[in-house]
Amino acid sequence: MNALFQDLETATLEQFNERELPQWLADPLLEVARNPEKYGDREYLVEMLLAQVREYDVYADTGCCKWAYDHEDLKRTLGWLKEGE
Amino acid sequence: MAVYLDCNATTPVEPSVAALAARFLEKDFGNPASPIHDHGLFARAAVEHARAQVAKVVAARPDEVIFTSGATEANNLALLGLAEAARREGRCHVITTAVEHKAVLEPCEELQRLGFELTVLPVAADGRFDPKQLAAALRPDTALVSTMQVNNETGVSQPLAETAEILSGHGAWWHVDAAQGFGKELAPLQNPRIDLIAVSGHKIHGPKGIGALVARKRDGFLPPLRPLMFGGGQEQGLRPGTLPTPLIAGFGEAAKLALRDHEQRREACRTFRAEVLRVFADLGARRNGDERHTLPHVLNVSLPGIPSDRAIHALKGTIALSSTSACTSHTRTPSHVLAAMGIPPELAECSLRLSWCHLTPAVDWNRVTEILRRLRP
Numbered sequence: 001m002n003a004l005f006q007d008l009e010t011a012t013l014e015q016f017n018e019r020e021l022p023q024w025l026a027d028p029l030l031e032v033a034r035n036p037e038k039y040g041d042r043e044y045l046v047e048m049l050l051a052q053v054r055e056y057d058v059y060a061d062t063g064c065c066k067w068a069y070d071h072e073d074l075k076r077t078l079g080w081l082k083e084g085e
Numbered sequence: 086m087a088v089y090l091d092c093n094a095t096t097p098v099e100p101s102v103a104a105l106a107a108r109f110l111e112k113d114f115g116n117p118a119s120p121i122h123d124h125g126l127f128a129r130a131a132v133e134h135a136r137a138q139v140a141k142v143v144a145a146r147p148d149e150v151i152f153t154s155g156a157t158e159a160n161n162l163a164l165l166g167l168a169e170a171a172r173r174e175g176r177c178h179v180i181t182t183a184v185e186h187k188a189v190l191e192p193c194e195e196l197q198r199l200g201f202e203l204t205v206l207p208v209a210a211d212g213r214f215d216p217k218q219l220a221a222a223l224r225p226d227t228a229l230v231s232t233m234q235v236n237n238e239t240g241v242s243q244p245l246a247e248t249a250e251i252l253s254g255h256g257a258w259w260h261v262d263a264a265q266g267f268g269k270e271l272a273p274l275q276n277p278r279i280d281l282i283a284v285s286g287h288k289i290h291g292p293k294g295i296g297a298l299v300a301r302k303r304d305g306f307l308p309p310l311r312p313l314m315f316g317g318g319q320e321q322g323l324r325p326g327t328l329p330t331p332l333i334a335g336f337g338e339a340a341k342l343a344l345r346d347h348e349q350r351r352e353a354c355r356t357f358r359a360e361v362l363r364v365f366a367d368l369g370a371r372r373n374g375d376e377r378h379t380l381p382h383v384l385n386v387s388l389p390g391i392p393s394d395r396a397i398h399a400l401k402g403t404i405a406l407s408s409t410s411a412c413t414s415h416t417r418t419p420s421h422v423l424a425a426m427g428i429p430p431e432l433a434e435c436s437l438r439l440s441w442c443h444l445t446p447a448v449d450w451n452r453v454t455e456i457l458r459r460l461r462p
């Protein structure tokens with residue numbers, strides 16, 4: 001379980017420091033990653049979030065078809081995760 | 086209750102798979118094709134998450150995964166779906182092997198009826214086709230090569246790496262029926278030369294009624310498949326119909342577990358296998374299929390003098406096993422797989438298939454031995 005949250009923290013920091021993940025998304029993502037006791041009962045959504053962070057691309061929705069996850073996807077999944085609070 | 090040893094027919098569902106499927110049946114029931122509200126958006130997110138989980142097992146891209154009702158439909162879509170493009174290109178030759186599942190052999194027969202020429206490669210006594218014979222059978226007009234990954238009756242793994250080398254310089258589409266090997270033997274399916282892979286959910290502790298065709302892109306384009314059904318644009322127009330989110334989410338979870346727990350599962354199966362091999366060696370069983378190429382969770386043996394149905398009936402209170410593939414075991418036709426391996430009918434009629442998994446509990450092998458010894462003529 002904790003490995004999942006650690007992976008989320010690592011992926012978020014990597015996307016924030018080395019790519020184009022904005023701070024307004026990185027902050028709530030890190031809040032989830034650093035609180036496994038709070039979000040541990042929503043493992044499926046955290047897994048989904050991790051996959052989306054890893055495949056995040058600011059230009060995901062440009063071109064002929066969507067090929068990655070953009071800020072709207074992350075924001076929406078964060079919203080579903082927080083619904084359980 | 087007898088211990089279930091028929092995991093090649095179907096596997097027990099993992100608890101987390103069942104829980105996730107129940108969630109999307111009971112609570113999050115939205116239609117992924119209606120992403121105009123949160124219900125639909127969440128269902129769509131779940132489907133896309135599962136798509137990525139399935140793709141990861143074979144090192145494919147998520148957009149190369151087309152969900153189907155199972156491996157049978159995926160095989161049909163791959164084989165019959167390419168017919169039109171093949172004919173348009175003037176390529177009317179198809180190659181397959183003698184030990185394929187009926188879900189491949191029958192669509193191939195349908196291609197034959199449509200005017201395609203079919204070459205069926207034989208297999209040796211070890212249960213494998215010879216890649217050299219494949220190389221010899223290839224023609225400039227070969228449109229499609231269809232070879233399975235792992236045989237459903239014997240558990241024997243086919244020479245896919247060698248096949249990839251042979252096909253590297255040829256334009257034929259290569260389809261692999263991976264119903265029995267997906268998630269159980271990882272490397273062969275990750276070979277980028279394989280164009281089409283048919284997979285099943287319920288063989289990897291997922292739900293029944295869900296599978297996928299993985300269609301790898303060449304130069305950015307999917308293989309030129311035509312749908313077999315019409316009536317909606319789902320799955321890139323190749324498989325219309327409302328997506329079964331509970332089954333798809335469950336399949337995704339099962340794929341995730343198959344990848345994550347791969348080594349542990351294999352080790353558990355190897356440990357169980359050592360005991361099964363010992364028991365059947367003591368009983369004087371004859372092995373069907375080469376041990377060196379058999380996956381650790383399957384054993385096909387013949388007990389001379391003990392017809393399969395008598396053994397299965399006598400053992401029914403102790404272990405639940407089968408004699409041939411689940412799809413044909415009710416027909417009592419002799420196994421075409423064992424026949425292709427050159428196993429004489431009198432031995433094929435005495436064949437037993439035992440298949441287990443990491444969830445299989447301990448078996449009272451002394452009781453099994455005692456029952457089988459009593460059946461000896």
